[in-house]
Amino acid sequence: xxxxxxxxxxxxxxxxxxxxxxxxxxxxxxxxxxxxxxxxxxxxxxxxxxxxxxxxxxxxxxxxxxxxxxxxxxxxxxxxxxxxxxxxxxxxxxxxxxxxxxxxxxxxxxxxxxxxxxxxxxxxxxxxxxxxxxxxxxxxxxxxxxxxxxxxxxxxxxxxxxxxxxxxxxxxxxxxxxxxx
Amino acid sequence: xxxxxxxxxxxxxxxxxxxxxxxxxxxxxxxxxxxxxxxxxxxxxxxxxxxxxxxxxxxxxxxxxxxxxxxxxxxxxxxxxxxxxxxxxxxxxxxxxxxxxxxxxxxxxxxxxxxxxxxxxxxxxxxxxxxxxxxxxxxxxxxxxxxxxxxxxxxxxxxxxxxxxxxxxxxxxxxxxxxxxxxxxxxxxxxxxxxxxxxxxxxxxxxxxxxxxxxxxxxxxxxxxxxxxxxxxxxxxxxxxxxxxxxxxxxxxxxxxxxxxxxxxxxxxxxxxxxxxxxxxxxxxxxx
Numbered sequence: 001x002x003x004x005x006x007x008x009x010x011x012x013x014x015x016x017x018x019x020x021x022x023x024x025x026x027x028x029x030x031x032x033x034x035x036x037x038x039x040x041x042x043x044x045x046x047x048x049x050x051x052x053x054x055x056x057x058x059x060x061x062x063x064x065x066x067x068x069x070x071x072x073x074x075x076x077x078x079x080x081x082x083x084x085x086x087x088x089x090x091x092x093x094x095x096x097x098x099x100x101x102x103x104x105x106x107x108x109x110x111x112x113x114x115x116x117x118x119x120x121x122x123x124x125x126x127x128x129x130x131x132x133x134x135x136x137x138x139x140x141x142x143x144x145x146x147x148x149x150x151x152x153x154x155x156x157x158x159x160x161x162x163x164x165x166x167x168x169x170x171x172x173x174x175x176x177x178x179x180x181x
Numbered sequence: 182x183x184x185x186x187x188x189x190x191x192x193x194x195x196x197x198x199x200x201x202x203x204x205x206x207x208x209x210x211x212x213x214x215x216x217x218x219x220x221x222x223x224x225x226x227x228x229x230x231x232x233x234x235x236x237x238x239x240x241x242x243x244x245x246x247x248x249x250x251x252x253x254x255x256x257x258x259x260x261x262x263x264x265x266x267x268x269x270x271x272x273x274x275x276x277x278x279x280x281x282x283x284x285x286x287x288x289x290x291x292x293x294x295x296x297x298x299x300x301x302x303x304x305x306x307x308x309x310x311x312x313x314x315x316x317x318x319x320x321x322x323x324x325x326x327x328x329x330x331x332x333x334x335x336x337x338x339x340x341x342x343x344x345x346x347x348x349x350x351x352x353x354x355x356x357x358x359x360x361x362x363x364x365x366x367x368x369x370x371x372x373x374x375x376x377x378x379x380x381x382x383x384x385x386x387x388x389x390x391x392x393x394x395x396x397x398x399x400x401x402x403x404x405x406x407x408x409x410x411x412x413x414x415x416x417x418x419x420x421x422x423x424x425x426x427x428x429x430x431x432x433x434x435x436x437x438x439x440x441x442x443x444x445x446x447x448x449x450x451x452x453x454x455x456x457x458x459x460x461x462x463x464x465x466x467x468x469x
Contacts, residue, residue, distance in 0.1 A: 097346065121446065
């Protein structure tokens with residue numbers, strides 16, 4: 001009867017898996033704002049890659065408890081962050097890399113998240129270089145952020161649009177945690 | 182003709198195609214000054230200087246403004262897929278662009294229809310979309326950095342941001358990442374891996390590892406990778422084989438860095454000033 005037991009387990013897995021849904025957005029950086037809002041509200045969410053039909057090659061979505069769909073989408077709509085689509089999910093998406101590497105150059109500190117690096121003068125907290133990335137908002141972000149103190153520079157999660165901006169924001173948050181803004 | 186294509190961070194700049202000129206502040210295409218000195222502009226300046234140094238015709242640029250909203254990237258994709266067969270391009274370098282799997286495949290379809298296919302170099306977003314679409318084999322050279330070669334080694338990641346942690350932690354073993362990237366068919370014949378040690382690879386083998394001169398402060402400087410892609414483009418356009426072009430570019434980048442005497446706050450335009458001298462020196466080293 002082993003086979004019967006296995007089938008039962010699969011059914012349970014399936015039942016469990018459809019309790020989660022995905023919020024799909026046009027830009028990865030919208031997800032940063034949504035993530036912050038939903039975490040502050042105490043929802044059990046994950047930021048993950050969307051399913052293949054929504055992939056362009058630079059995408060991010062939010063996995064959430066499907067039972068909260070009406071409340072969450074209603075709240076997001078009122079604050080201007082309505083998703084472009086909502087769907088149930090049956091498999092887990094990949095999560096963005098949150099690992100950080102840092103390199104100390106004496107007066108300067110460089111932090112890297114995925115493919116994005118940010119370097120700051122430790123004495124003045126001024127951003128002196130931004131490197132890496134491949135999406136076109138990266139040179140734009142560099143233009144907007146270079147030469148500014150960490151606390152004065154725009155947040156790449158707010159003015160960027162891509163996964164590179166998402167990673168740059170991860171690196172920026174870490175460097176602020178390490179040396180302050 | 183060497184055509185350099187990509188998005189530039191100027192919101193709403195329309196699509197422009199034309200010969201690249203060098204100015205005191207940056208580059209100019211069809212009367213449009215681009216003085217950003219990073220990303221596409223740094224790559225194009227490097228390619229221009231290399232072409233001049235090695236006697237090749239000045240490169241052409243195909244650009245459109247895009248600060249991440251996809252508008253300019255879409256124009257570049259569409260222009261290329263509609264017009265590439267009639268442009269007379271022998272070397273095509275694709276650079277910063279919002280990844281768009283469907284539109285990139287249309288460009289590749291257009292290239293597949295050409296009798297004389299261009300030599301294809303990809304970096305930045307163009308390399309991401311090529312890998313994620315499973316199309317790396319349609320290209321000739323990729324120029325990843327350390328974070329990007331981990332992405333190329335990860336058959337499941339759609340973007341460097343999704344590189345799985347256990348692969349990200351393999352960065353102290355770059356030869357293994359290179360082996361994995363070739364095994365997964367996520368890279369073209371030739372790759373230049375930029376890092377503390379640069380690796381020039383062809384057909385799965387590491388042909389050359391370059392680690393001297395070692396200028397530690399080059400790593401944080403935004404745009405140094407763009408210079409390498411630009412030099413390789415110019416050298417291939419001047420008739421150098423892929424591996425030799427990569428070797429000259431690898432040495433020249435380090436020599437230019439050494440001549441600049443940079444700090445982590447140095448900007449890439451300071452390094453660009455030393456590129457012609459560095460290229461001459463590097464060509465002598467590679468010629469033996």
